[in-house]
Amino acid sequence: MSSAAKTLALLSHFTDLRPEIGLSQLCRLAGRDKATTYRHVQALEEAGFVEQNPATKRYRLGPAFLQLARTRERTVPRKAGVEAPLHMLAEATGETAHVAVLSGTTLYALHQLESVKHSTRVLIDVNTFPLHATASGLCALAFGPTELLDLASKTMPRFTPETITTPDALEGEIAVTRQRGFAQSSGGYEHDVHSMSAPIFDQTDLFAGTVSVACVATRVTPELARIIYEHLVLASRGITYNWGGSVPDIIEAAWAGSLTGTEALEPMT
Amino acid sequence: MSSAAKTLALLSHFTDLRPEIGLSQLCRLAGRDKATTYRHVQALEEAGFVEQNPATKRYRLGPAFLQLARTRERTVPRKAGVEAPLHMLAEATGETAHVAVLSGTTLYALHQLESVKHSTRVLIDVNTFPLHATASGLCALAFGPTELLDLASKTMPRFTPETITTPDALEGEIAVTRQRGFAQSSGGYEHDVHSMSAPIFDQTDLFAGTVSVACVATRVTPELARIIYEHLVLASRGITYNWGGSVPDIIEAAWAGSLTGTEALEPMT
DNA sequence: TGTATCGGTTCATATATTGAACCATTGGTT
DNA sequence: AACCAATGGTTCAATATATGAACCGATACA
Structure with a gap:
């Protein structure tokens, strides 16, 4: 499994029922080391795919999806x-x-x-x-x-x-x-x-x-x-x-x- | 730059004006080797972030964005x-x-x-x-x-x-x-x-x-x-x-x- | 027929990823 | 107030993983 695939897989843990996830919880969900998960989340944040709630320090899906979803709908x-x-x-x-x-x-x-x-x-x-x-x-x-x-x-x-x-x-x-x-x-x-x-x-x-x-x-x-x-x-x-x-x-x-x-x-x- | 970041960066090349991109073109846009780009695109495809148009063999944004955009909007x-x-x-x-x-x-x-x-x-x-x-x-x-x-x-x-x-x-x-x-x-x-x-x-x-x-x-x-x-x-x-x-x-x-x-x-x- | 694309694959090389162990903070319990 | 168990975040040696030149077959073109 490539590093990129592992990173992308993190996103699938964000759902309507669990919209915000802390670092440790995300580690457990992903079944991966904390340092690894942290770097992956950093990469996602860099790209706008997640953002950190400043109040809770937990992560949630980022704004990039809205733009990309729009393009997807226009395309297909x-x-x-x-x-x-x-x-x-x-x-x-x-x-x-x-x-x-x-x-x-x-x-x-x-x-x-x-x-x-x-x-x-x-x-x-x-x-x-x-x-x-x-x-x-x-x-x-x-x-x-x-x-x-x-x-x-x-x-x-x-x-x-x-x-x-x-x-x-x-x-x-x-x-x-x-x-x-x-x-x-x-x-x-x-x-x-x-x-x-x-x-x-x-x-x-x-x-x-x-x-x-x-x-x-x-x-x-x-x-x-x-x-x-x-x-x-x-x-x-x-x-x-x-x-x-x-x-x-x-x-x-x-x-x-x-x-x-x-x-x-x-x-x- | 992490491998994951490079992979995610590929997505930013898809826009309303350029909704479908072939492998070679994507290499040139990303300024990266073809094999590398190919593997990155594979990882994206695996996760549903891009899909290949069977007719043209070119890649376009995938259906995963619709779900994630919806969850993002429900969250924030x-x-x-x-x-x-x-x-x-x-x-x-x-x-x-x-x-x-x-x-x-x-x-x-x-x-x-x-x-x-x-x-x-x-x-x-x-x-x-x-x-x-x-x-x-x-x-x-x-x-x-x-x-x-x-x-x-x-x-x-x-x-x-x-x-x-x-x-x-x-x-x-x-x-x-x-x-x-x-x-x-x-x-x-x-x-x-x-x-x-x-x-x-x-x-x-x-x-x-x-x-x-x-x-x-x-x-x-x-x-x-x-x-x-x-x-x-x-x-x-x-x-x-x-x-x-x-x-x-x-x-x-x-x-x-x-x-x-x-x-x-x-x-x- | 020859050439220049294209998407996709291989393999030796070396670079980027990994996770145990480590901090510094925070919030709750005694 | 001292303690404990969480949390988010960091370091570094070991090595697993990403990389790209070269290659392949197919297609399009002239």
Whole structure:
């Protein structure tokens, strides 16, 4: 591990819950000698990445981040971070992968990618996703702001015989979704489409959108569903990271519960 | 210079105007060997501070900044209270308004806003402001901690023919700044830029940063200068209040003196 | 075809990093 | 008031780690 890497690793110990860290505490957290940690912190302070609170002598994140975060946002639009995970998702599942973003109370299609594996594939041809009738929508209802549910309950147009059209049924499905960490919709919007969806979070750590796989319904098997779930987890982690967020512990726990039996899944980078 | 410091210094080369940098170009900018630069960039990439654009192979700032900037702002709220006063300042003057914060002995760019009034406008494209060559820097020297002057006097690189490069001239300018309550710099850093700057104070009632207006030099008239001064006062009071501080009486008195007499408002000759 | 870039890799050299032991202060306990 | 256990910060010999010239393969260009 390079000296620079050790230095950078120090920054990861500063969080919302522990925004100020003294030298000794930082040593313990980093598991490194005090002199070493001190020099590393000096380098960080020099560059504006940490600053010392004059009152407490403890260190906190510095002002340089604001400027650099601004440049990052200007450089990389949100869509750019979605391309690679979606590609992997579509490849691994052989189905259509897509991402939607929540803006206000509407889920907008942001990007989609079709796998070339099969000659039949699902094409997403809507700009916005109905909340009650799609896996993405259920995901938003389960993990997004609560006002979405009030709005969705008001009008639930029927698209297919499978569409959920009663508030009770909707709430039941949302409960299952919360417990699982994924949403699922079989033919609720378009007849032959089976969809699975996981939430994405941004730098506010709030629900920001969904990543989904839309399958031709006749191809769905338990094995494929499992593969899709596993890769949805990876894609969600990857996109969430790229958008500057972190997956809430409660979601990770739900995923772990749904995927028991598989080895630990590494985040996508 | 430590290896970590060299690594961190690489990040300062990424700006809005140069958001993506290839390995070779980064070597030249950093003035360092390619292998060294490569390893440093690797360490940065590992930590999420840069990422490689797969298409161009060039590097750009990474997603880690979004999270860290958010934590910084939650720890030390600075940016939140700056938006509104800057907006008013930019609107009222028709020029570019910006805020810098002092951390240690360095002035970091915090936020900026360009007025849409004119088709030509000043773009702030630096992360840190040189103390001797900018209005913000002069402001820090005049109203900030005394050790800044020792530091600034040591190295005063010349950026333009107008740059102050002798300690005597610098001290003279600082004296004028103290007396006026504003700093002023005409083309000292970039040739066609005329800048005016007022200090900001935080909850310790010590100098915490600057609020400035950067004008296209050819547009500066005594009338515009007066408007800028008046609105700088308002912006400084507003931001100082928001940061939990209060403007020292001595500064208020200096402002009052500057804004009654007309001669003090004349631009630098 | 030859040349000049580019991103990335290797390896001997020597320079910069390391941590135990050491201060000087501070704040709480007896 | 003396004591103790923290804290932030410093020193120096030992050595682990960073360094850069030279190299590689790929690409672009003329």
